[in-house]
Amino acid sequence: MKIIVENLRREFGQTVAVNDVSFQFESGQIFGFVGPNGAGKTTSMRIMATLDEPTAGDVRLDNLSVVEDPERARHLIGFVPDELRAYWDTTVNDYIDFFARAYGLRGDVREQAVLSVEEFTNTAGIRDKQLRSLSKGMKQRVSLARALVSDPQFLILDEPAAGLDPRARIELRELLVLLANQGKAIFISSHILAELTEICHGAVIIEQGRILDAGETGSLIERRREKLTYALRALSDPTKLLRDLLEMPHVDQPRQAGHEIQFDVEGAEENAFEVLNLIIQRGHRVIEFRQTKANLEDIFMNITEGKVQ
C-alpha cells in the first residue's frame, strides 16, 4: 500500500496550521514526522486518521481517499494519539474489547484478537486494571493494542515515546520494527530524533506548517550534511592536540567530547585524510580516527529555525 499525502492544507480561521504538505511512503516502511512544537504535526496526523478534515488536499491510501471516503479508509488506519483518553471506569480488557467490537469483530474472532494484541503489546498482565491507574508507558501500550486490534495496514503514532522510560522506549521501538516487518506502513512523530534515526526508513521535516525536507533517511542526511564530523583518540595531551587542530586547514570547531576529540572537516573526505596526516606529522600518537554518523537530530537542528505559529 502506498500512502500519498497531496497538498494538504488546514486553516483555523486566519491561521494556516498545515500548508501545502505533500509526501509519500509505502507499506513496510517506518516514516518519521519531525518538527518543533506547533509545526502542524498533530493536525496533519489527525487529518490522516480521519479525525479532522483538510481545508484542501487529500491523503490517499493507494487509490482510497481519506477525505472522500473516510468510512472505508478507517478500515485501514490505526491511530495512536499522544495521550490515551482516560476512559472513566474502564479496564484495559474492556477498552480493547470495545474497540474490537467497534471494528466489527465478533464472537471468538474478537476474543482471539483481543488476546493476541494484549500478548503482543505485553498488556495481558494488566487486563483487569483500570485505565486511570496505569503508568504513561502502560497507557501507550494499551493505546497501541487498541490501534492494532483491527489489524490496520497503516499505523499513525503521534508522539508515542513521549514520557516513556528508556526501557519502555526500546520495547516500543522493537514493536514498531516488528510491525513494519509484517508489512504495515508506520508514520510516527517524535521528539526523540536519535531513536527515529535508528528505526525510520525516511522522515518528513516540518516547520510552521510547511515541509522543509522529506525523503529516505540516508539521502536526507547526505543531502543536508554540510560538514563531516570526525572523532579522534590519541595518546597525547588533549590541550595541545586541540591547539594544533585549530591551526590546521579545513578544521572547524574542535572540541573535547568525553575521552575523545571531535571536530568538523569542511569539504570532501580527502581533506580529512590531509588533516589526519598533519596530526601524525605533529607527533600525536593516534589510536582511533573515525567519521561520526550524522542523525536526524543534526539535520533537524540544521534546517529548522525553531519558529512556531
Added chain:
Amino acid sequence: MSESTSSPSSALLTRLLQFDVNPVWVKDLRQASRSWTVTGTLLLMLLVFYLISLGAVIFGEAQNRAANYLGPTIFGTIGLTSLVAAYIFIPIYIGVRTMMERISINADLQYISIMSPQKIIGGKVLSSVYLIVLFYSAAVPFLVFSYLLRGIDLPTILLAVALTFTLNVLLTMGAIVIALAPLHTVMKILAALFVGGNAIFTSIWIVGAAVAGSVITRGLSSANFWEEFIPFVATYLVDFLILAGLLYQVAVAFITPSSANRSLPLRRYVTFMSGAMIIQFLLWSWFEQEEAFVIPIVLGIGAISILGMFFCIGGRDDLSIRVKRTIPTNPFRRFIAFFFYNGTLSCLLWLLILWLATMTCLFGFNILWDNHQSGTFLDESQTLNFYVGSSLYALYAFAYALLGVWLHRTFFPKRTPKLATLFLVLLIILPFLFLMIFYFIFTQKMIDEDWVLPGMVINVGMVMANSNDDERNLHLMVHLGSALFMILVALALNFKWLKTQITQFCPYERKPETTTPLPPPPPSTGPNNELPPVLDRG
C-alpha cells in the same frame, strides 16, 4: 458459498447468527456499572425511599389510614423523589460523559472507528434507557408497596410511571444532543442550564399535573374513556416517538462528518415529522371541533423554520466530493434532491417551502372547515393576521438570513460562517433597539402598536396586537411588501453566491487519472483476521 452468491434468506440467517449487541451500549453500561457516581446515587435513592416509606407508615398511619391516604402519599413522595433523581441525574450523567468524549483535540477514537453515527447514537440512547429502567426498577417495590396500602390503583401507577419514563427518555436524549452540539463547552453548559433546566421543570410539572392533579385517574374513570382518553394517550405516544426520532436524527447529524450528506436524513425526517404533526392536530381540531388545535402546528413548524434558518447559515455551504457523487443525474430527481442535500441555500429554501406548505395545508383545511363544519374557522378580521402575520416571521427570517450570508461573505469571508448567524441576530435586534432608545430619549414614550416599521420583524408582533382591523391589515400589508422587497434585495446582493450554490449541485465526474479501482475492503472483520505474532521476549 460466497456471500455474494448466497440467497437473501441465508444472508439474513448469517446476520442473525452474527448478531452482536451495540458496542457503545456494552461500553456505556460497563462504565456505568463500575461508576461510583451511578451506584452511589442509586444507593442514596433507595435509602431515601426506605426512610420515606418507614416514616409514612410510622407517623402517618394513625391519621391517614382510615381515609385511604397513605398509599397516594407514599406514591407521590417516592414518585417525586425518583422523578427528581432520574430527571436531573441521568441527563447530567449521560450528557457530561458524551460531552467529554467529544472535546475537541481529544475526540474519542470511537468516532473514527467503523461504527456508523447511527450506531453510536443508538448505543448511547439504549444505555440511557437501560439506566432509566434501572432507576425506576429501584423505585418499583416502593410504588407497589403504596398500592398495597390502597388509595391508588394499579393502572394509575403504570400510566404515571410510563409518562415519567417517556419524559425522562426525552430529557436524556436532549442532553445527548446538547453534549454533541458543535458549540463551545461554555455554550453547551449555558444551553443545558437554560433549555435543559426548563425542560426538566416542565417535565416535572407535567407529571405532577397528571398524577397530583388526578388527570390520569379521571381519564381512566371517564365516561369518554375510548373516545377521549385513549386517543389522547395514543397521541402522546406518537408525539413521544416523533420527538425522540427528531432528537436522534439531530444527534446523528452532529456526529456525522461535514463531508457527508448529513442534511438528507435530518431534512427528510423533519419533513415527515411536520406532515405527521399537521395531520395529527388537524384531525384533533376536526373531530373535537376546536380551531385552537391548529396553534401547535403554527408554533411548532414556525419555530423549526425560523430557528432552522438561524442555524443553517452558520454551516458549510460548499459540497464535498462525496456528497456530489450521490447527486442524482435525472433532472427531476436532482431538483427534488437539491432541497434535501447539504448547502446553505438549499436549507433556507427547504425551510421556507416547509412553512409555505404548512400555510397552504392550513388554508385548505380552513376552506374545508368553512364548508363542512358549523361556524367559520377564523373570524374575517383575523384571517390576514393569521396567515400574513405569522408568515411575516418566516419571510423576514429568510431575508435577514440572506443578508447575514452576504455580510459574512463580503466582509469576513475567511472567518467562520457562524458569523452569518451573528449578523442575522444583530440585524433583527440592533435597528429596533436603536430606534426604540432614540424615540424614548426624545419623546419619553415607547413605540406601540400604532407604529409600522418596515423591515423590523420585532414590530410585527406589535402590529398584530393592533385592535383596529383596518389599520392592522394595512400595516401587515406594508410589512409583507417590505419583507418581499428585502428578500429581493438580498437575492440581488447574493446573486453570485446563489449562482454558485445552484451550479455546484451537479453530479461529480471523476477525473481520468483517478479512475483506477478502489482496493477491496480489508479483511479486518472477517473470520480469517490475522493478528501480529506474539512478541518473543525471551
